[in-house]
Each structure stands twice: as structure tokens, then as C-alpha cells.
Amino acid sequence: MNCSDVGRVIDAYGDGELEAAEAAGVRAHLESCPICRQRVADRESLARLIRRIPYYQAPDRLRVAVAAARRPARISPRVLAWAATVALAVSLGSATAIRVVEARRRADATAAVAQEVVASHVRALMGAHLFDVRSTDQHTVKPWFLDKLNFSPPVDDLAPIGFPLVGGRLDYFAGRPVAALVYQRRQHPINVFVWPASDTREAPADTREIRGFQVQHWTRGGMAFWAVSDLNRTELDQFVRALAP
Amino acid sequence: MPRGGFEEVVLPHLDAAFNYARWLTRSDADAEDVVQDAAVRALRFFSSLRNDDARAWLFTIVRNTWYARFAKVGRADQPAVFDDMKDDRPDEQLDPEALAIQQQAVERMRRAIEGLPVDFREVIILRELEGLSYKEIAAVIRAPIGTVMSRLARGRERLLAILECEPASGGAR
Numbered sequence: 001m002n003c004s005d006v007g008r009v010i011d012a013y014g015d016g017e018l019e020a021a022e023a024a025g026v027r028a029h030l031e032s033c034p035i036c037r038q039r040v041a042d043r044e045s046l047a048r049l050i051r052r053i054p055y056y057q058a059p060d061r062l063r064v065a066v067a068a069a070r071r072p073a074r075i076s077p078r079v080l081a082w083a084a085t086v087a088l089a090v091s092l093g094s095a096t097a098i099r100v101v102e103a104r105r106r107a108d109a110t111a112a113v114a115q116e117v118v119a120s121h122v123r124a125l126m127g128a129h130l131f132d133v134r135s136t137d138q139h140t141v142k143p144w145f146l147d148k149l150n151f152s153p154p155v156d157d158l159a160p161i162g163f164p165l166v167g168g169r170l171d172y173f174a175g176r177p178v179a180a181l182v183y184q185r186r187q188h189p190i191n192v193f194v195w196p197a198s199d200t201r202e203a204p205a206d207t208r209e210i211r212g213f214q215v216q217h218w219t220r221g222g223m224a225f226w227a228v229s230d231l232n233r234t235e236l237d238q239f240v241r242a243l244a245p
Numbered sequence: 246m247p248r249g250g251f252e253e254v255v256l257p258h259l260d261a262a263f264n265y266a267r268w269l270t271r272s273d274a275d276a277e278d279v280v281q282d283a284a285v286r287a288l289r290f291f292s293s294l295r296n297d298d299a300r301a302w303l304f305t306i307v308r309n310t311w312y313a314r315f316a317k318v319g320r321a322d323q324p325a326v327f328d329d330m331k332d333d334r335p336d337e338q339l340d341p342e343a344l345a346i347q348q349q350a351v352e353r354m355r356r357a358i359e360g361l362p363v364d365f366r367e368v369i370i371l372r373e374l375e376g377l378s379y380k381e382i383a384a385v386i387r388a389p390i391g392t393v394m395s396r397l398a399r400g401r402e403r404l405l406a407i408l409e410c411e412p413a414s415g416g417a418r
Contacts, residue, residue, distance in 0.1 A: 012394055046405060049350060049354045050369065050374070051373055052351045058260050059277065062277050063256075065284075
């Protein structure tokens with residue numbers, strides 16, 4: 001091989017894409033040719049420099065949007081569970097079965113709200129309409145809801161434990177206006193939806209995960225609370241514990 | 246069909262997809278649009294993913310999406326818009342002066358690549374940042390392996406020439 005032969009394959013050589021025999025030919029030439037050795041060395045240092053260029057990382061917004069686009073299950077497990085329950089009710093025909101069905105119906109209603117909560121969270125992030133009122137001051141955010149809702153959502157200052165309030169907005173679930181409070185942990189927004197509970201019995205937080213989002217629901221002081229975020233479970237637990245002591 | 250669902254197979258490569266799209270479009274906003282569209286396409290064609298290399302498969306979809314959106318309307322090679330230096334990860338062992346020089350060199354290289362025609366730019370990114378083989382790159386850009394090799398060679402020649410003729414101090418255009 002001479003210099004011009006080597007020049008034709010020098011990139012493939014450096015990239016490890018040559019057949020063994022051809023690579024051996026290049027190596028033999030390099031031993032006797034300082035100019036070609038220099039050309040190989042130049043390409044190696046070029047590659048090292050290029051690999052130092054920082055990677056562009058997908059923004060969280062994009063992650064949320066892509067996660068939201070995921071395919072829904074073909075047959076929802078809920079439908080299957082329903083079918084099983086109805087079959088049970090028919091076979092038993094008893095008051096017990098009716099209670100089971102009733103509990104099932106309530107659980108399904110809650111699951112449907114949870115889906116709505118996640119959908120609203122994703123919509124808010126995608127549409128960038130996260131705030132109607134943007135403020136880190138609870139004494140600004142709370143009064144803002146006063147003339148817009150017939151209830152007053154509790155607004156807490158959790159900045160000292162690392163969950164600053166960033167604002168609030170009005171949202172609508174099932175035709176009813178609800179308060180949406182937005183807190184933040186690093187780059188992760190947390191939406192907290194609040195409205196008067198239909199079942200006002202106090203209930204501790206129950207946790208579920210929907211399409212990669214952590215969702216927690218609890219009832220306190222006659223209000224239904226839903227918190228949703230792409231935060232990890234541990235951090236959202238910490239947040240909810242602070243909010244619902 | 247790939248093993249695992251869309252989440253496990255595709256989402257881990259979202260950064261790689263975004264990085265490639267960002268180099269193709271040279272714009273954060275356009276890259277986001279492209280990857281979002283590509284993800285929808287990827288979902289639709291997910292069942293056609295035959296082998297285990299979801300990353301290269303995703304690159305192909307990103308590239309097709311980008312091509313459909315931008316290349317046809319002639320925006321694909323609009324002049325580069327330089328934004329601020331991104332967070333470089335320098336060597337911790339270096340003293341501050343050497344570190345600054347290294348950061349400058351990396352930033353100059355980033356701009357030099359951004360200034361390359363997209364045909365050269367993308368093969369360099371796929372090879373150096375993603376470590377794809379010639380065969381894999383050929384599949385992503387739908388070109389023969391020989392074309393991949395010659396574009397890499399010419400792209401590198403240009404970068405080496407730019408580095409040689411640019412003084413170390415003035416990296417700006």
C-alpha cells in the first residue's frame with residue numbers, strides 16, 4: 001500500500017471498519033510512513049474533541065408529551081374486572097354481591113377521575129398553560145380563587161422543604177370548576193387539584209401510577225385532593241405528607 | 246415484534262433521538278417538534294420493529310420525520326443559529342486555564358460541525374456521538390456504505406481544515 005491507497009481508507013481504518021487483511025496492510029504502511037501516521041493521529045484527536053461536545057438532552061416537556069402519546073391498552077383491564085364482578089353478582093344474587101358491585105363502581109369512578117387528573121396534568125404541561133395566576137406567595141394565590149370558585153382551596157407554603165408554590169389556575173373536571181395549584185420540585189411541576197368532596201369522609205392518601213405519572217388522592221376537611229407529577233414516588237410521598245399531615 | 250413495550254424499548258432512547266434531531270435541525274424547538282412527531286410514528290410502527298436495535302430504528306424514524314417536515318421546504322440547511330454554550334463537561338484534573346482552553350476548543354468544534362452541510366453533519370454525529378457502525382448509519386440515512394464512508398471522510402477533512410486555519414483564541418463566527 002502507498003500513501004494514496006491508505007488515504008482512501010484511512011477513515012474506515014480509524015473507525016475499525018476495514019477487513020483484517022486490509023487493516024494489516026495499512027498498519028504495515030504506517031510503520032514506515034510518518035506522514036500517514038500523523039494523518040491517523042489527527043483523526044484520533046479530532047474524534048476525541050468531537051466526543052467532548054455535550055449531548056443535547058430532551059427537555060422534560062418532550063418527555064411528558066411522548067409519554068402521553070403512548071398506546072392505550074387494547075382491552076382495558078377495568079372492563080375485564082367489571083365483567084368478572086357482574087358474573088359474580090349474577091351467580092350469587094345476594095346483598096353481598098351488590099355491595100361488591102357498589103364498591104367496584106366507586107373504585108371505577110375514582111379510577112376515571114385519576115385518568116382525568118393525569119390528562120389535565122399533561123395538557124397543562126403541553127399547552128404551556130400551567131398558570132392563570134403565577135406567584136410563589138400563598139397570600140396571592142389563595143385570594144385569586146375567591147371570586148372564581150364557591151370554595152376556598154387550602155394553599156400551603158412548602159418552599160422550606162423544597163416544594164415551592166409556583167402558581168395556580170382554574171381547571172374543569174366533569175363540568176365542575178376545580179382549583180389547580182402548581183408546586184415544583186427542581187424541574188418537575190406538581191399539580192394539586194382540589195374540589196369539595198362528594199364523599200366527605202376523611203381518607204388517607206392512596207397512590208397509583210398511570211402512564212409513568214405518580215398520582216395520589218386523599219380527602220381532608222371535606223375537600224378531595226389529587227396530586228400528580230412525574231416525580232418519583234418517594235419525593236411525591238414526602239410532598240403529600242407535608243400537605244396532608 | 247420487539248420484546249417489551251414501547252416504554253421500555255423506545256423511551257430510553259429519547260435523549261439520543263433528541264440529540265440527533267437537534268443536530269439535524271439546529272434548533273431546540275424544531276428538534277422537539279420532530280421528536281414528538283417521530284414518537285407518534287414510532288408508536289404506529291412499533292409492531293414492525295424486528296430486531297433489538299431500537300435506537301437505530303428510532304433514528305431512522307426521526308430522520309424521515311425531519312425530512313418530511315423540513316428538507317422539502319428547503320429549510321433543512323438554513324444558516325446555523327448559535328445559542329449559548331451548553332453545559333460542557335470538562336476534565337476535572339485540568340487547571341482552570343487549560344480547562345478554559347479545552348472548553349473553547351469543544352465549543353469551536355461544536356460550531357464547526359453545526360456549520361457543515363447536513364449530509365456530513367449527520368454521519369459525524371451518528372458515528373462519533375452515537376458510535377453507530379457504517380452499516381447502521383447506512384440504514385438510517387438510506388445510503389450505500391460507500392457513501393457513508395466518503396461523507397465521513399470529507400466531513401472530517403473539512404473539520405480538520407477549519408481547526409487548522411482558525412486561531413485558538415477567536416472561536417466566534
